[in-house]
Amino acid sequence: MLTLLNLLKDGRFHSGQALGVALGISRSAVWKQLQHLESELGLSIHKVRGRGYQLAAPLVLLDPSKMAEMLSEWPVAVFDTIDSTNAEALRAIGRGQSAPFLVVAERQTSGRGRRGRKWVSPFAENLYYSLVLRIDGGMRQLEGLSLVVGLAVMRALRKSGVDGAGLKWPNDVLVGDKKIAGILLELVGDPADVCHVVLGIGINVNMQVAEEVDQKWTSIRLESGRACDRNVLVADLSEQLQTYIERHQAGGFSVLKAEWEENHLWHGRSVSLIAGVNQIDGVVLGIDNQGALRLAVGGAEKTFSGGELSLRLRDDS
Numbered sequence: 001m002l003t004l005l006n007l008l009k010d011g012r013f014h015s016g017q018a019l020g021v022a023l024g025i026s027r028s029a030v031w032k033q034l035q036h037l038e039s040e041l042g043l044s045i046h047k048v049r050g051r052g053y054q055l056a057a058p059l060v061l062l063d064p065s066k067m068a069e070m071l072s073e074w075p076v077a078v079f080d081t082i083d084s085t086n087a088e089a090l091r092a093i094g095r096g097q098s099a100p101f102l103v104v105a106e107r108q109t110s111g112r113g114r115r116g117r118k119w120v121s122p123f124a125e126n127l128y129y130s131l132v133l134r135i136d137g138g139m140r141q142l143e144g145l146s147l148v149v150g151l152a153v154m155r156a157l158r159k160s161g162v163d164g165a166g167l168k169w170p171n172d173v174l175v176g177d178k179k180i181a182g183i184l185l186e187l188v189g190d191p192a193d194v195c196h197v198v199l200g201i202g203i204n205v206n207m208q209v210a211e212e213v214d215q216k217w218t219s220i221r222l223e224s225g226r227a228c229d230r231n232v233l234v235a236d237l238s239e240q241l242q243t244y245i246e247r248h249q250a251g252g253f254s255v256l257k258a259e260w261e262e263n264h265l266w267h268g269r270s271v272s273l274i275a276g277v278n279q280i281d282g283v284v285l286g287i288d289n290q291g292a293l294r295l296a297v298g299g300a301e302k303t304f305s306g307g308e309l310s311l312r313l314r315d316d317s
């Protein structure tokens, strides 16, 4: 099916006969595969009598050799379809694959967000990226790591033409009030000794319609007005991650705190912090040297950290 897609990806018309010859299959087998492309991958294909078949929009697929050329450091596994790049990364750690390494995919059938939520992951439109690191320096190397990843993602987005990309504590990347990227860190092993961390990153790249996403969202293409080559984005994102992770490992989170705060879109805003059924109202003062959120709550300063916390803007902010 993907061989057929490779023939069609130029966005031109191809006759059923030419496709059949190129693939060594009958015209009716071509027809069946085309139907699969539509039903399984959600692609739209124009069928015009006398001209043949054409993808509604040309596609630039993930290209392992193009990526390998641009990525100096990390081996990368590219999947057409995977349940979740984070799940695959965890399986690879279980098989003993040595880190660092990268897993990317054209689509995810069970893309996951924080707290078991679903991450909408259509074929060939966005970036689904998981980087695995081995951590053997104890807790300090994990402190604030998810915020550091947010900074790297924000820089890569700005390089791709999304000037307004900013951060929302703890690790969302937004443009205004619209989500453009999400980050999910998953950890295996003993965080106080040797462990592996999967840095899962989803970036909306060329997506223009997504009825399933139940909150405000945007994409690189919607913001910049241009289609973005995800192979280049993988290289840019990897370069930013490498730089920020090195700085974090060398100096701890405190060396990145000021830069993070400067880019926090909700600095000084009135917010509600949600922790399960509990809600705390306050004003955002900043973060501390470990990346915990500092809020002014009823005249006193309080700090909050933990993976299960969510921030919401208050109406009066």
Ligand code: ATP
Pocket (backbone or CB within 6 Å): 113, 114, 115, 117, 118, 119, 120, 121, 172, 179, 180, 181, 182, 202, 204, 213, 214, 215, 216, 217, 218, 309, 310, 311
């Ligand atoms: P918070 O972390 O503050 O609760 P959030 O509401 O964005 O923020 P997350 O768990 O971080 O929640 O993200 C998962 C949510 O993201 C899903 O519930 C869904 O609304 C949304 N979502 C799913 N896929 C996408 C996507 N491709 N782009 C933007 N948002 C998405």
Ligand code: BTN
Pocket (backbone or CB within 6 Å): 083, 084, 085, 086, 087, 108, 110, 111, 112, 113, 114, 117, 119, 127, 128, 129, 130, 172, 181, 182, 183, 184, 200, 201, 202, 203
């Ligand atoms: C969130 O905002 O809730 C986090 C979303 C993280 C999505 C990415 S896509 C690549 C990686 N694989 C997953 O299943 N999730 C992360």
